[in-house]
Amino acid sequence: MSQDKSRTAAGARSKASLEVATVGEASMVSVSGLVDETFRGFGDVGASRTLVINVSGMTRMTSFGVRQWLNGMDALPKTVTALYLLGCPTFFVDQLNMVLNFGGTSKILTVVAPYTCPSCGVESGELIDVLAERANLAKGGLPEKECSKCGGKLEFDETPESYFAFVNKYAASSIQPAAAHMLGSLGLYTSLDSATEKPPRIIKLVHGSVTYFRIIGTIGSMFRARPFLVGAEGEVIIDLAEVDRFDTAGQNEWRRLVKSLVGQVPALTLVDVSGSFLAGAGDTLAMARNLVVASVLVPYGCTECGRTSQESVNLEKTSWPLQFAPHVCSTCGGTTQSQLAAATLAPLQEATTTIPTASAKVVAQRDELLSRAVTDAKVAQAGENATANIGADDTILGKYKIVRRLSAGGMAEVFLAKQVGIGGFEKPVALKRIQRKLLDSRHQAIDMFLNEAKIAGRLTHPNIVQVLDVGEVQGALYLAMEYVHGKDLRGVIRKLQQTGHTMPLAEACYVVKEVAQALHHAYWSTDMDGKRLSVVHRDVSPHNVILGYEGTVKLLDFGVAMSAVTEHAEALIVGKWLYMSPETTMSEPTDHRSDLFSLGVVMYVLCSGAMPFTGKEPKDIVKKIRAGQYKPLHQVAPHVPERLALLVSRLLAPNPEDRPQRGQEVVNELNDIARAHRFESSGPNIADLLAQLFPHDEVPLTEIVRHFPDEASGGTGGSMTTRDRSPVSVTSSRAQIDVSETFRRSAHDFTLPSEDTARGRISASRLEVPAPPAVAPERSLSSARILVVVVLAVVLAVATYLVWST
Structure with a gap:
């Protein structure tokens, strides 16, 4: 009995406890202890629109606790429009980085980060102000911390990019005044970023005879009238839609601005005055007859779900007393009512609401004009200085x-x-x-x-x-x-080689078929005038084929392509020698059938794991390419169907007339082969293959960019090399090509696998298909395989004897 009681007491102590505090318009829920399967959410947080969840007291979270946490986040009242997390422990940060939507709509104010002192060996959890350090953390920077024991400089225990990965999604960029007031009064948090008030941001546009200003931020102690007054002429509009607060500290400067402007310009129009503004500066609205109030920002609240919203209401055709019609709530379909009290609206009774014609046109178009101006401003910032702090x-x-x-x-x-x-x-x-x-x-x-x-x-x-x-x-x-989020075919082949396996035949045929469709479109498609583009890629190779993680297959890099729309295209003879067609090596005119030859080389590699054309010297390789001398595919890879091997031999024919004449012909043949041999594949199969090969791959959506040749330099002797691709040759269209120099310079970029290579195979796959270009030599039968053959022979002999004896 005593043991049962102790277990019960321990269980009670381990359960998470909640404490709710409300200060003004904000509430805080403090979660302490263990969050496990018994966690039932955040309790009653009232009707507060601003909520802070303080998790600094949490000791641990189990896997089932993660599920319960997600349920609790989903169950928070819809009235909560601003949600913050405070004091996130290291294990909590791990969940933010791993669990999809773990933080919900919350923004993080502070987290604990693991540090170690290299001097005394002390390990400590240091509090990081995410709001203040957001920009630094996003760039991989870290705030410096000092050891509390020896005063030495602490070192971060994790990889910053990994630990602070949550910053892009969850980091707070600002804090609501109600939340800041509550946390400050409780002594829990004062952001370094918000410790000093910032001046509001001002956007100025001049449209015709109208000058338009938009104020973004707080009209408080840092607000100044001077920027508005310098050079102001014509009609002036001041848009207050993004003023989040009107403090008493800014009243005097605002009065000075209004008093100066109404005496300086023919008309001053205020747009979207708020309840905060009316309460603090409502008396300024009757300063002059040329001061116009165009609209008021009306807050609405839903009587059903409590969701709040706001709407700009034009005052020109309204009558006193002001009546704001109810609306339908976009969240629950209930009725929303105006939250502005009649006493707050009183200053508008004496205000002028008829807008001058020129100003009215600008007010009606302000969103469009502002968006266009912001875009133009971004364009103006480009160039050399734009990437100084990349x-x-x-x-x-x-x-x-x-x-x-x-x-x-x-x-x-x-x-x-x-x-x-x-x-x-x-x-x-x-x-x-x-x-x-x-x-x-x-x-x-x-x-x-x-x-x-x-x-x-x-x-x-x-x-x-x-x-x-x-x-x-x-x-x-x-x-x-x-973007193409995935891996190039060359990388896939290399990965298969590392694991000792080969790509399944079904997926190999599917990849080649998709590339063939791209080549067919590139050559036979037409422009808007009906003229055929006749695009020849001229660099078809595994390097330029991308497999997307979602199963797509795409051809890229048309930087060396030839087309009817380009000038002097045949002056550049480029490509990777091992995939180059015979006519290209002889500087003869090329067309789309040259790309199909290169595709045949790709198909041979995928089916056999070896290059078709090999040799000790580059001249030997080129000689074999021109003569079509290679070991037939069915000899290198006996598992390949005869019809597929025949298609590859047609693609590798030295004479372009003997090859398939269109990419679509290759597509149709591969479709027939796939149906006949029941190894049809699709995008999901490609996605599954990549998932097996790269199960923990967290490469961002940037795979394509490393295929851009980012450096090229003109060389002597008609050669050019690029950083991210095999060196290429640049020659006159009729000159013979000397491959020796190019081959020597590019030898480190690729290997020439032997024709006689053994193939590893993916045991879990439906079919077997070749491995990467460089593979191990063929192995003899192992002793285990010999034993299996002997056992089968004995069983067969015994069965035969029994049949004949009966």
Whole structure:
């Protein structure tokens, strides 16, 4: 009995306890102890719209506790419009980083981070003010901490990028006044970021004869009238829609502004005055007859769910006393009522509400004008200075917000970026930026850049990486392309090699079929005038095929492509030698069938794990390519169906006339082979394969960007090398190509696997398919395999004897 009582007492002590405190318009729930399957949420938090959850007293959270926490977050009242987390322990931070939507709609004020003192060995949890350190943490920076025992400098125990990964989603960028007041009064938190009041931000636009101002922030002790008064002329509009608070400390300066402006300009119009403004400066509305109040910002509250909202109400056609009609709640469908008391509205009774014509037009278009002006301002910030602090989240290149630099070379830089637009629109892109000043010294590199934009911009196909935009901002050329979150085929082959397995035949055929569809579209599609584009990629290889984690297959990098829309395209003979067609090595005119030859090499590699054309010297390889000398696929990979091996041999025919004449022909043949042999595949199968190969891959959506050639330099003897791809040769269209030098310089970039290689296979897969280019030599039968064969032979002999004996 005593043991049962002790267990009960221990269990009671371990359960989480809640303590609720309310100060003004904000409430705080303090959670202490163990959060496990018995956790039942955050209790009754009342009708407060601002809620802080203090988790600094939590000791542990179990897996079932995570589930209960998520349920509790979902059950919070809909009346809560501002939610904060305070004092997050290290185990809580781990959940924020791992569990989807663990923090819900909350914003984090402080967390505990693990530090160690290298001098005395003391381990400690240091409190980090996330609100104050947000920008620093987002860039991978850390606040310095001092050891409380020896005074030495502490070292962070984790990887900053990993531990503070939550910052991008959950970090607080500001704190509601009600929450700040409550936490300050309780002595729990005073943000370093909010310790000193900041001046409001002011946006100024001049549209025709009207000057428009928008104030963003607090009209308080830091508010100054001078920026509005300098050079003000014509009709003036002051938009108060984003004024979050009107403090008494700002009343005198506001009065000075209004008194000066009404005597200086023909008309002053105030837009979206709030209840806070009316309470603090309502008497200024009757200062002059040319002071107009265009609209009032009316707060609404739902009588059913308590959800709050606000609406701008035009005052021009209203009559006194002001009546604000109820609305339908967008959350629950209930009725919302105005929260403005009649006494608060009293100053509007004497105000002028008829807006001058010119000002009325600007007020009606203010959102559009403001959005356009903000975008133009971002464009103006681009250029050399735009990337000086490339880690900042607000660096702008044209209409793109730079997130971080991914690579940089002598010619170009590649960034992870977001396309930004009105209404919070954002789209992730891979952004390649090149300096216009390099035009004089890097003609060929610039030509490749613009060639890629010119050609790929005309191609719209699900198997081709899309070029979204190309432009110039203050001397910088940029190319924006869609993200492909995945791995290139070369990386997949290498991973298979490392694990001793090969890609299943079904998936290999599917990948080649998708690329064939891209090549068919590139060559046979037409422009808006009906003219065929005739795009020849000229660099089809595993390096330029991307497999998306969601199962997509895409062809990229048209920087060396040839097309009917480009000029002097045949002056560049480029590509990777091991995948180059015979006509390319002989500087003969090429067309889409050259790409199909390269695709045949890719298919051979995927089916066999070996390159078809090998040799000790590069000239030997080129000689074999031109003569079509290679070991037939069915000899290297006997498991490959005869019909598939025949298709590969047609693709690798030295004479283009003997190859399939269209990419669609390859697609149709692969479809028939797949149906005949029952190894059809699809996007989900590709996704599953990648998930097996890269189960813990957390690569951001930037896989495509490392395939941009980010440095090119003109070399002597007609050669050019690029940082991220195999060296290429640049020659006259009729000159014979000397491959020796290029081969020697590129030897470190690839290996030449033997034709006689053994294939590892994925046992869990439906079918077997070749491994990567470089594979181990063929092995003899193991003793285990010999034993199995002997046992089967004995069983067969015994069975035969029994049949004949009966």
